[in-house]
Each structure stands twice: as C-alpha cells, then as structure tokens.
Amino acid sequence: MPAYNADAFIEQSIISVLAQSYTNWQLIVIDDGSTDGTAAIVKQYQKKDNRITYHFQNNQGLGAARNTGFKLVKGQWIAFLDADDLWLENKLQVQMATAINSNADVVFTSGYYLDKANVKPYESLTGNYNGHALYKILLNHNHIAILSVCIKKALADNLGAMDTNLLVFGNEDWDYWLRACKFNAVFIGLKDKLFKYRVHDKGISANTQRMLMGSYYLICKNYDSSLLNNQEQRYQQFKLLTAIPFILKSMFKWSGNKPKNDFAALVFKILAASFPVLPAFSYNLFKSRFNKTAILNNCLTDVGP
Structure with missing residues (x-):
C-alpha cells in the first residue's frame, strides 16, 4: 500500500x-x-x-x-x-x-x-x-x-x-x-x-494530461510488432505519430533538461517504431486536414501510398 x-x-x-x-x-x-x-x-x-x-x-x-x-x-x-x-x-x-x-x-x-x-x-x-x-x-x-x-x-x-x-x-x-x-x-x-x-x-x-502522456510513453515502450498483425501494427503506429504534437507541446511546458530529454527521446522512439508507415501517415495527414480521428480511420482502410 x-x-x-x-x-x-x-x-x-x-x-x-x-x-x-x-x-x-x-x-x-x-x-x-x-x-x-x-x-x-x-x-x-x-x-x-x-x-x-x-x-x-x-x-x-x-x-x-x-x-x-x-x-x-x-x-x-x-x-x-x-x-x-x-x-x-x-x-x-x-x-x-x-x-x-x-x-x-x-x-x-x-x-x-x-x-x-x-x-x-x-x-x-x-x-x-x-x-x-x-x-x-x-x-x-x-x-x-x-x-x-x-x-x-x-x-x-x-x-x-x-x-x-x-x-x-x-x-x-x-x-x-x-x-x-x-x-x-x-x-x-x-x-x-x-x-x-x-x-x-x-x-x-x-491529472488527465499527465495520464495521457504516460499512455503514449508506455505504448511506445511496449510496442512489439511480432504480437500484432499488419493492420494492428499500422493502427498503433499511426496512433503514436498523431501523439507527437501533444508530446512536443508538453515538453516545452517543463523546466529542466532531464524531463525535456525524456520527451525528445520518446519522439525519436515513436519515429523509429513508425518509420514504415511515415509516407502513408504523411499522405493521410494532409488528406484529412490534420484530423486525428480521420487519420486513424484512414489507416484502418489502408488509404494512402
């Protein structure tokens, strides 16, 4: 306890x-x-x-x-x-x-x-x-x-x-x-x-904002493509990529180098984990006019290059 x-x-x-x-x-x-x-x-x-x-x-x-x-x-x-x-x-x-x-x-x-x-x-x-x-x-x-x-x-x-x-x-x-x-x-x-x-x-x-940040951190940390099929991988990768603006915004609210380094490391880990879908994500990002829900829906229907 x-x-x-x-x-x-x-x-x-x-x-x-x-x-x-x-x-x-x-x-x-x-x-x-x-x-x-x-x-x-x-x-x-x-x-x-x-x-x-x-x-x-x-x-x-x-x-x-x-x-x-x-x-x-x-x-x-x-x-x-x-x-x-x-x-x-x-x-x-x-x-x-x-x-x-x-x-x-x-x-x-x-x-x-x-x-x-x-x-x-x-x-x-x-x-x-x-x-x-x-x-x-x-x-x-x-x-x-x-x-x-x-x-x-x-x-x-x-x-x-x-x-x-x-x-x-x-x-x-x-x-x-x-x-x-x-x-x-x-x-x-x-x-x-x-x-x-x-x-x-x-x-x-x-503290919903800190909890949301924690969810992105742990999903990225525990992401294992071997336990997911192709569509599940694509969905999780798109979801993590849509979180990057929120993570960067949160990073600039913190003081001190240590927290900011952790935020930056998380962004790089997301980019590395999601690298295979970056072209499709970029395509859907502009096609959906930056709408997060639309981006995730498009990823499930395999829209994009």
Whole structure:
C-alpha cells in the first residue's frame, strides 16, 4: 500500500484489509514521504496487528514506493491497494481460491467506482487469457484496475521493478500488465465485483494530461510488432505519430533538461517504431486536414501510398 499524505482515507483502506475473510495476509504500507498524519494512523493499527508493516522513505513516487514493497513481500502472491481505495471483505478469499485451483499468474476482478456517496459498477474483462492474446486488448486501453490484481510473486520477480520514469506518471500498472503479457503470463479475470475505486480531485487519475502522456510513453515502450498483425501494427503506429504534437507541446511546458530529454527521446522512439508507415501517415495527414480521428480511420482502410 503506497501512501503519500493519505490521512484522509488510509484508515478506511486499512480497515478493509483487516476485514478480509482470508486472513493469511501481510499488509506493507510504504509511506512515500508523507508530512501529514499518515504515519500516526498506520502505526496505531500496526500496534494492534503484527501483520501490518510500516516503512518510511523519502518521496520518490508511486512506482518507487511499490518497488520498495516488492522487496519486503514474504508471500507467494502480491495484491495491490492504494491508500484511498477499498477491498470488499471476500476479495482475497475469492482470488486465492482461483489461484490455487488454476495455472494463473495474474488474477483480477471487476468492482465499483466510489465517488463520494455514489457507487457505480467498474467493469473489467472476464475469462482466461494468455498474455500474447491479452496484449492486443491492453495495448489500446488498461482494462485491469490495479487494486483488483493478485500477481504471482515469481512472475513479479521475473518482470522486475515497476517503471519510475517521469513520463509513465500514473500508468505504472498498465505498463506492468503489458510487460506481463509480453512474458506470456496467464491472466484470469473474474466477474465478481470485489473492490471500490475511489474517485476524488486529489487522485492521480484526475491529472488527465499527465495520464495521457504516460499512455503514449508506455505504448511506445511496449510496442512489439511480432504480437500484432499488419493492420494492428499500422493502427498503433499511426496512433503514436498523431501523439507527437501533444508530446512536443508538453515538453516545452517543463523546466529542466532531464524531463525535456525524456520527451525528445520518446519522439525519436515513436519515429523509429513508425518509420514504415511515415509516407502513408504523411499522405493521410494532409488528406484529412490534420484530423486525428480521420487519420486513424484512414489507416484502418489502408488509404494512402
């Protein structure tokens, strides 16, 4: 459980873990440099239950906090919960039963959005997937909520640390699932609704521009033409090329050389990955009068040289 200035919600999150019908768990709270009452709340519960571990580190970001948690895990499975979200009481029990009775490397579920007092369904994928098949689906959208996931520690060890690059902002989990897909891990999606994802103004997902940038970064990073047919390759390449103006605009908003170098490197990687379709893209760019939707539609109908 990564936490940064989370005293508004972290107590409810901890209580949702304590309420689990499956009791063989270890809760690792990584305090990522909080300056509010987060530490006091966690330590209060730590005194009452020795299954809770508290670890403080200087602020390094969400991915780095989860990576610290990986190093402290003692069990064979890893589950994720942010400090503002909730698990339903049978969440771990249902997933562990599935894990034990299958060859799954990753088990995930559906759940609910929690927006103040309003609750609405958060639908995910259901069924069994091999990683290479799921890759094509996840490359277009992250359908797997991180608080729903239980991942085999052996797989996490093979995948290594979560990405901590500045550009991945808020998409560390999506990047991790794509890496697991490329590893051809076995995913099982359950129809059970077993979590509540809290929507609020201070949540990372509220920063839509940074999240969008992160999506372009991780798609380019995880692009693997060997897992896509020709039309799928062309679509992803066109999509990345249409992102370049947004990336360049974002680059000039940042101060300091390091972030700007990362933005520039991303543009060059996109151009390299999409080089085979540059003539067709240029043709469609002018034909569609720079309309992004029209460009992507044209790429699917093979319009252009």
